[in-house]
Amino acid sequence: MKVTLNVDLHHLPRVEGHGNVIVRVDRGSVVDARWEVVETPRYFEVMLKGKHFRTAALLVSRICGICSIGHTLASVRATERAFGVEPPPLAAKLRLLAKHGETIQSHALHLFFLAAPDFLDLPSVLPLVEACPDVVALAARLKGVGNRLCDVVAGRTTHPVSIQVGGMAVRPARADLDRLRHELVSVLPDLESAVQLFRGFKLPEFERETEFVALKGEGSYPWIGGRLISTDGVEKDEDEYRAMTNEYVVEHGTSKWCRLSRDSFAVGALARFNNNFRFLRPEAKKVAAALGLAPIDHNPYRNDLAQLVELVHCVHEALLSIDEIQAAPSDAELRAPVVPRAGSGVGAVEVPRGILYHRYTYDSEGYVVSADCVIPTTQNNKNIHNDVVALVHSLAKRGVSDREAERLCAMLVRAYDPCISCSVH
Amino acid sequence: MKYLRIEPRRPKVGIFDFTSCEGCELQLVNHEESLADFLACVEIVNFREASAARDDTYDIALVEGSISRADEVERLKSIRAKAKTLVAFGSCACFGGVNRLKNACDLVAANREVYGAHPKETLPVRAVKEIVPVDLEIPGCPVNKPEVERIVQHLMMDLPFQLPVYPVCVECKQRFTTCLYERGELCLGAISRAGCDAPCPAGGLGCWGCRGPALDANVEAFRSMVRERGFSQRELDERMSFFGGFEVRS
Numbered sequence A: 001m002k003v004t005l006n007v008d009l010h011h012l013p014r015v016e017g018h019g020n021v022i023v024r025v026d027r028g029s030v031v032d033a034r035w036e037v038v039e040t041p042r043y044f045e046v047m048l049k050g051k052h053f054r055t056a057a058l059l060v061s062r063i064c065g066i067c068s069i070g071h072t073l074a075s076v077r078a079t080e081r082a083f084g085v086e087p088p089p090l091a092a093k094l095r096l097l098a099k100h101g102e103t104i105q106s107h108a109l110h111l112f113f114l115a116a117p118d119f120l121d122l123p124s125v126l127p128l129v130e131a132c133p134d135v136v137a138l139a140a141r142l143k144g145v146g147n148r149l150c151d152v153v154a155g156r157t158t159h160p161v162s163i164q165v166g167g168m169a170v171r172p173a174r175a176d177l178d179r180l181r182h183e184l185v186s187v188l189p190d191l192e193s194a195v196q197l198f199r200g201f202k203l204p205e206f207e208r209e210t211e212f213v214a215l216k217g218e219g220s221y222p223w224i225g226g227r228l229i230s231t232d233g234v235e236k237d238e239d240e241y242r243a244m245t246n247e248y249v250v251e252h253g254t255s256k257w258c259r260l261s262r263d264s265f266a267v268g269a270l271a272r273f274n275n276n277f278r279f280l281r282p283e284a285k286k287v288a289a290a291l292g293l294a295p296i297d298h299n300p301y302r303n304d305l306a307q308l309v310e311l312v313h314c315v316h317e318a319l320l321s322i323d324e325i326q327a328a329p330s331d332a333e334l335r336a337p338v339v340p341r342a343g344s345g346v347g348a349v350e351v352p353r354g355i356l357y358h359r360y361t362y363d364s365e366g367y368v369v370s371a372d373c374v375i376p377t378t379q380n381n382k383n384i385h386n387d388v389v390a391l392v393h394s395l396a397k398r399g400v401s402d403r404e405a406e407r408l409c410a411m412l413v414r415a416y417d418p419c420i421s422c423s424v425h
Numbered sequence B: 001m002k003y004l005r006i007e008p009r010r011p012k013v014g015i016f017d018f019t020s021c022e023g024c025e026l027q028l029v030n031h032e033e034s035l036a037d038f039l040a041c042v043e044i045v046n047f048r049e050a051s052a053a054r055d056d057t058y059d060i061a062l063v064e065g066s067i068s069r070a071d072e073v074e075r076l077k078s079i080r081a082k083a084k085t086l087v088a089f090g091s092c093a094c095f096g097g098v099n100r101l102k103n104a105c106d107l108v109a110a111n112r113e114v115y116g117a118h119p120k121e122t123l124p125v126r127a128v129k130e131i132v133p134v135d136l137e138i139p140g141c142p143v144n145k146p147e148v149e150r151i152v153q154h155l156m157m158d159l160p161f162q163l164p165v166y167p168v169c170v171e172c173k174q175r176f177t178t179c180l181y182e183r184g185e186l187c188l189g190a191i192s193r194a195g196c197d198a199p200c201p202a203g204g205l206g207c208w209g210c211r212g213p214a215l216d217a218n219v220e221a222f223r224s225m226v227r228e229r230g231f232s233q234r235e236l237d238e239r240m241s242f243f244g245g246f247e248v249r250s
Ligand code: SF4
Pocket: A062, A065, B020, B021, B022, B023, B024, B025, B064, B065, B090, B091, B092, B093, B097, B098, B140, B141, B142, B143
C-alpha cells in the first residue's frame, strides 16, 4: 500500500497563538512534516531595557494573557534574587495560592474548551452549550473557581495587580477566602465527574522516547524556584537555566528552539508528573491510577491526563493553603523592604505549560540593563516538531485518510497546550 | 423575545487576533457565571482560539492586538471589508498597547539582539485605527468583561454605546479604596478613563492608564501636581507611555 497524505493546517485553531502543521506524504515516503511557528515577534527583551524594576513585572505580564500570573511571579523572583530580597512567608503562601488559581484556570480552559471538542468530534465547545449544558456548566465552575482565586489573591485574573517585588501589596479579606474555600469544596464532585468524562475519551496510541525537564521537588510538588532536573539524569541550579535550555535561533519560524541531552526535550504537566510524581497529593495519585497514568509516560497526548491530575492536586493544595493563610496572624508581614542594587537574578517558575525562566541584569538604581525570558512553549517547539515527524512516519506506514491525519496532528500539537504568542515574545 | 417592543438581534461575531497576548480574547470565556448567557446572545462564527469552525460572514469583527507586520495589514483590511461593525478590542488594538514601547527602539538592533543572524520581519507597531476605520473602541489591558457584556447588550438592541467619560477616581471612590497618594504612591486615576471598576488602585498597584485619557483630562495640571508631590519626570513618563494611550489621539 502506498500512502499519500496532504495536511495543511494554516493557523491551527484552538491553540493560543499562530502556528501551522504541514504534512506531505507521497506514495509512502514522507516529503515534508513540520510544526511551524509564524506568530509576530514583539521584542519584549528589548522593550524591557531601561525600565524600572516595578515596570518590568507589569510589562512581562503582557507576554501572555493565559499565564500572566506565572510571568509576574518569575519576574518578581528574578528581581528579588538580583536585589537579595526574600519575600515574607505569608506573601510566599499567597503567591503560591494565586499560582494554583492560574493552574486551575488554565488547565480547565485547555481540557474542556480546547482539547475536549476533539474527543467529542466537535469544532468547539460552543455546540456543547446547547447539546450538553451540564458539561459546560461543570467546566465553567472549575475554570471559575481558578479565576476567582486569582481575582481575590492577585487582584485580577489576567494581568495581576497585587504581586509586587518584595511580596504582596494587599492581604485578601478573610470573608473572601472563606467564600473561596466553600467554592473549592463545592467543586470536588465536579473533579470526579471530570475524571469520569476523560476516562471515557480514547487517546491516540503514540510514543516517542523523550527527555522531560522540570523543577526538582524537595518535599512537595514544585512550582516556584528550586533546582532543575531531567528524566535523563541532568541536574542543575536555577541560575544555570541557560545550560538547561540551550536556546538557538532557527531560520524558519519566529520561535527559537531548545535542546538538552537529546535533540529536543519536553516541559509541562507530563514532564512535571514524570519527574515529581511522588510529591503529588494522595487524591491526585488516585486519579492518576484511575486514568492509567504512571511515570515515566512517553505518550505526548497523555499530557491532557497529567493536566487533569494536576488540576485535582491544585484544588486540594489550594484548600490547605487557604487554611494556612487564614491562620497567619493579622499583623503578619506582607512585603519586605526593597533596595535596588547592581547585579543579575534568575527566576524559574512552573507555569501551566512548563518551566518559565526570567533573568534580568540591573544597574544600581534598579533599571533593567538586559533581560532574557525563556518560555515553556519555546522549549517544547522542537519536541512538538519531532513528534509531528515521528507521527507522520508512522501514519505513512499505517495509512489513514487526510482528515484523520489532520485530526491526529492537530490533537498532538494541542496536547502540548502550546502558548505560541508567549513563545514568540 | 421582545424587550420594550424591540426585537433583539443575535449578531454574528468574528474574533480576530493580531500582535497581542490574547488576554482580551480570553476575557470572552471568563466571567463564568454569565458565560452561557453571553454565548446565547451572540453567534460566534469565527474564533480561532476557541473553535475550528470558520465562517466569513459576520456583522461584528472584534479585533484584538496591534499591527506589526505586512501580512497583518492585509488581513486587517480584508476583515474590515467584510465586517459591518469593526471593534478595536483592548488597548493593543486601540492604541498599540505595551507593544508600542518597541517603537522607541532601533528595530534593526532589536532584531539582531533577539534573533542574531536570522532577523525576522517586523514593522513599527500601529493601532488598528491607523490602518482602517474603527467603529467602536473598547479599551483595557485586558478589557473588562462586564463592560463588554453591556456593550453587547447595546449592540443587540441597536442602541448607541458611550464609554464613561469620567476618570478612574470616580470608580475608585465608589469602592472605598484608600487613595494611593495618601500612601505617597503614584496613580494616574485622575486623568484616566473609567469603566474598569478601578481594580489597580484597590490591588495596591495604582492606575497606569490602560484605558487612555478621560474626556478633557487636564494632563498638564496633573503633571505639575505630580511633580509637586516629588515624583520624578522619568517615573511619570515611564507610566504614561506604558500602554500607549496617552500618545495616540484620534
Ligand atoms: S490589551 Fe493587554 S490584555 Fe489585551 S491583548 Fe493587548 S496586552 Fe493582552
